[in-house]
Amino acid sequence: MKVYYEIKTTEIKPYTYRTPLVSVDEHGELFVEYSKQSPTYIKRVTLLNLVGREESGKVISYEPMDYVNRFLLAHHIEEDKQESDQYSKGLVHFFSFLIDSQELWDEGYDEDFYDELVDLPRPRWDWFPPTKSKKITYQYRAALKKAVLDESDPSRRIARTTATAYMNAVTKFYSFHLRSGYEFNNKPFEHEVIPLHFTAGGTNMQAYMAIDIHTTDLRLNFGKSKRNDGGALPSTRRDLRPLANGEWKQVEKILTDTQKVVKNVGGELKLVSLPIEFCLFFLVSRYTGLRKEEVASLHLGQIVRPDLTKPLMRIGVGGEYGSLTKTKGGGNKSRRTIIPTCTMRLLYNYSRSDRYQKRLAKFKALCEVKRVEGNEAFFAAEDSIHENKEYLFISQTGVPLFTKPTEANTRWNEIRATVEKKTGRKIEGTIHNLRSTFAVALFRTLLRKTAPDIAFAQVSECLGHEDFTTTQKYLQIAQDEPTGDEIYEDVLDYIGVFDCINVDDSDLIHGEVNDEQ
Known part of the structure; x- marks a missing residue:
């Protein structure tokens, strides 16, 4: 019986990690308690699992990939990071490549001719031949580079930034195991630890400090784009390209007029209603220049009844205004932008609707349940939920949209698909292009x-x-x-x-x- 393997993910959010403490009870039996001191609050962690299926599709094995998940959890616990999705996505791609390599090896395997002294064994994540080009890590790098530069199929092509992020996830994963003392038969790549010594700051009792810099030759190096004469602003920056006036008019018609999008329902494309929350969401994105996360974290304290005699008004975001914003180097820097009064009126009217009040009530009920359950991470993690804040954009189940940003991406893709189906014109870009x-x-x-x-x-x-x-x-x-x-x-x-x-x-x-x- 042939078994097909694939990588599946499990998402946990929010998550509270407490240090396990092993003790011995009065009967000499071991038992585990969990420390109540300094818990680690994790906003979201996506764990990997190896799933085996029969040809019929029936699941016959489901095994957590502990060697990957330990790395992901260590990223949160040891480095005090709130998210690790970029690493999870990169490792899903890498281990999927490894599974494909194993299947190719299986197809070419012949028991009568295989010589273990000459032929390479079946590819594994933790076994490496001495020759660099034969190592799965360098083969993966070559495959990524090909997918960026030589892939003719647009659906299989990978952006340079995505390929670089995937490669970085792989090097971080193996560097973690090398630092942890994992004994590979051969190193997964050239790896060197360089100690860097520097003068300590005035608040430190030591005169000098040192950190270890981990270096590797497993990098993706792309030359400058041939477009735009290799300049600093190549036209491949689709994330910065604004929508043409005709493109936006088609999108705006959906948001303010039809409020319907094409959606795959049970394998069939159907025209369905686009929730008013997302119509408002994208209008705010377009007419304020706010980032997706900034729009999603707006609350009623920022929504006012506008003076319609003026076409524009100010709206503030960031820490001073109780919402979230992106700040280089971290933090929650405040700023103000503009918003058309007609757009503010739409938000104000929505905030007073029965539909919004029902969602707000579900949010408050959800917070009460989380308090009763003792789910501290729901409230205490970075960018966490404030139960006394009346968020503007709340899902039907009572969850604020800023905690589930991928849902906005899905709705935006439906809008793009609807415009393309109606006009034959494909809209490139993401929600960020509205900015x-x-x-x-x-x-x-x-x-x-x-x-x-x-x-x-x-x-x-x-x-x-x-x-x-x-x-x-x-x-x-x-x-x-x-x-x-x-x-x-x-x-x-x-x-x-x-x-x-x-x-x-x-x-x-x-x-x-x-x-x-």
Whole structure:
């Protein structure tokens, strides 16, 4: 009987880890308790399992991959990290590649001709031949590079950043086992530990400190893109490309008019309703420039009844305003952006609807259940839920959407599929492209009212960029890939002024858009 193997994942969120303590009871029997001191709160951990199936698809084995899961948990517990999804995804891809390699070996295996002194054994994650090119780690690197540079099938092609992240997960995984003293027959890759000594800070009692730097030759090195003459802003940055005006109009029609999308239901494509929460979610993303996580964490304290005599108003995000934002180097830096009053009115009306009140009640009931269960991680983890906060975007089951960001991705993909089916025009990009659309459209509008350098600084402020060069990338992409759409015209005319700007005036950095504009 032939058995087919695959990698399946198990997600645990949130999760509280307590140190196990082994003791001996009065009868001399061992028992385990768990320390109540310094628990580790993990936002989410995705564990890997090896599943075996018969040809009929029936599951005949289900085995947790302890050697992988120990690494993932150590990433949280020893390094105090909240998430490890990037490593989980990379290792799912790597071990799937290993399974494919094992199947190829099985197909070519012949018991009569196999010589264990000459022929390589069946590939394993923890056994490596002495020759570098024969090691599964280097074969995986070669496969990733091919998938990036030479894959003709778009569905199998991998982005450079994704391939690099996958390779990094593999090196981290094996480095963990090397540090832990795991004895491989041969090293999985060239590995060296270099001690780095440096002067300690003034608050440290020691004069000098040292850290170990782990280096490896198992890296993916890609040359500069041939497009854009190998420049720093290649046109392959699809994540920064704004939607063309025609593309956005099709999306906006779905969000404000039909509110229906094409969805796969039982293997059949059907037109179904798009929940109002996601219609509002994407409208806010487009007209405020907020990141996906920032929109998802909005709460009623940020929603007000707008003055409809003014087209625009301010909205704040970040720690000062009780919501989440992305800050380079960590933290929750506050900032303000703009929002059309008509969009704020939609949010305000929704917050007063029976539909929202029912979801809010389910959220509060869920918090009560978690308290009774003693699930401290639900409230205490980084970016955790605050039970007294009235989140705006809540799922039907009472879970705030900022804890399940992949659901917004799914709804966005349904919108893209609907536009393509209706118009035949494929929309590239993710929810983040709505942020780029906001940036280009705002810049174009401001140029009609103020000088280019002031407009640029104001756009940068709304986006929350500490470095002006990041904002420049959002606008530069419109020049790299012109479409002829009117939304780009002013950008193309004025983009050159940024090449020589040296903004050091605080008025530019903190300039604001007048609410009456």
